[in-house]
Amino acid sequence: MKTKNIMIVGVGGQGSVLASKLLGHLLTSQGYDVKVSEVHGMSQRGGSVVTYVRYGDKVYSPVIDKGEADFIVSFELLEAARWIEYLSPEGQIVMSTQQIDPMPVLTGAMNYPDNLLNEIQKSGAKVDALDCLKLAEQAGSSKAVNLVLLGRLSHYFTDIPSEAWQEAITSCVPEKFLELNRKAFDLGKNA
């Protein structure tokens, strides 16, 4: 099998670490060779963050290059736009419509672009956009956006049984938050 590429993008602190951990666990359990790559340190402090998840028969590079991502999972609108060149020709964006102003916008030096979702769609990319923050809050916590997004992403993995997703959630989420996260996953999945 050709190596598949999932990019998780967002703003430092939004919960992409758990998302990549869960995907790594899930894909390993399916018998794939897997590589997950993230960057720590300075860039985490509210900056733009990106995590690469790659799986297949044999994965070499830990990173995803321009034009290679089969999926971009985005926690934030501007970040989906920022990384769009990484999408493969048939690639799918699964994203939250949440907007977080970066510092140059907060200080008034730049504007948050208007109609950005429209612009992303105009580029020809396949986009599945949801208000994941609302669904996460509905599940019980604004921090569960990551599980809402993964629930949505699970739609596109028809060959992975739903029990495997459930097992990955059980293994990666602390027990006291399990119910909340399961609910968030289902809300994303069924949205």
Add this chain to the structure above:
Amino acid sequence: MKKLMQGNTAAARGLYEAGCCLASSYPGTPSTEITEELAKYNDVYSEWAPNEKVAMETAFGASLAGRRSFCGMKHVGLNVAADPLFTVSYTGINAGMVICVADDAGMHSSQNEQDSRHYARAAKLPMLEPSDSQEALDFFKKAYEISESFDAPVIVKMCTRIAHSQSLVETGTRTEIPERPYEKNIAKYVMMPGNAIKRHPFVEERIKRLQDFAETSDINRTDSGNDSSIGIITSSTSYQYVKEALGDKYPVLKLGMIWPMPDRMIKNFAGSVERLVIVEELDGFIEEHCKSLGLECEGKSLFGCLGELSQNVIAEKLGSPKTSARKLDSSVKIPPRPPVMCAGCPHRGLFFTLNQLKCTVLGDIGCYTLGAVAPLSAMDMTLCMGASVSALHGFSKAGGKNAVAVIGDSTFMHSGMTGLANIAYNQSKSTVIILDNSITGMTGHQQNPTTGLNIKGDPAGKIDLESLCRAMGFNRVRVVDPYNLKECEEALREELAADESSVIISRRPCALLKHVKHNPPLKVDPDKCVGCKSCMKIGCPALSMKDGKAHVDETLCVGCGVCEQRCKFGAFKGGK
């Protein structure tokens, strides 16, 4: 079953399995997790040392006492530890000693992009370079065997993409290594000239024996290819990019031991291909060595020496690159999202005050380097750990005015104290601000000598900053709360006007620490807010302007109240 494991976690596992008994390190991205993970094994004594030099000397002491030891650091940390490194090469070791250095090509979290491989050649020590998590585990184990066989500390070089990427790993079990009892040996361990002169020939002869080892060890290997019009020599993460871009097309010589290099193997490989290409990040280390062997090859002329490589960079020169499939309309401008000080960061109030007072701020290494970012823009210089304090002394002696040094608690313990001793001794009129957030922040909350806790979070010795500064001879030592703008301003004005040097300790724990209790988020009364944007000057990510009025993001705000102090119209409500 194989487990998905981060390179650093696998490195720690390898050290554990190899019977490592002592680890002493200073945190530094991307090396930090090795020692954090090791601390989870009760069979290994692990600690955070005040700096890398202390860590390496501690590891050497443990080796001398007969136990396998380890120290880990980032690339710039090895500069600090270079002093013991070059001479421990002469003394050799007793029990195995392994040093990890982690480079940061691309400077994800570093102040420079130095290539640490040069240290192996300069100190005449063996260096191994894993290319995934499994190799990280295996190579750290192998490093101890090499260390004890050749009487040398062994350096294992990681890089961001190996340290912080996860791949599948087969783990083993720990081997308990019997103690090698310490034996007094003045000629070997006391490096005064008469003894060191006799040790130098040993070092030269050892590197030759290591080279013979490199020729025959399976740590270096050739992947065959169908097309010998090109042959590639590579190592580390670059190997993965080469295989990703080109598959099994061309033969590849993969070096797991980067120093000393296997000259015969390299020459044989070069002789079997038409065109020799070297793929390596940063400097042309392998390339220059190949050229010194008289081999014609290309490397830096194709790939340059800046930043990281990737599969596409290699495909562009040697294969067929993928192209971007999607682009936004060129009229859409995407604002950058640089890292920022967190909402409620205790550094913010202090940096805002420094900005208002137009101070020249000599900065240091840590989260607070973000004080340089607009709108605070309150930093004039950042160089290396501790440089703020020493440079301020020089700046003041040369007539510089209205200047301060800012340095974090952990960085101060690392190498700020010696600079402060210089101010105390040579008497410059300098004001040093210690930003005491009670943790090592940037690397992800490690304890340090001022926090009173050890690497496991258990009670430990605690150095009292006020007493330390007073003991050095500073009469003017005061503590301020950086959440209180008025207090910060008063302290700065008074200390800068004083006739002698002083230390201001700006003390409040990092807002991200779990034990820190936050106030409820503030709210803006839209009837009182006049939209003057005075609060926006503090650069808080929780504040924005909506419809001409200030707005607080309640999911981010921790109620620190700094914005409230900026407001002349009493528009902020709640909090305390």
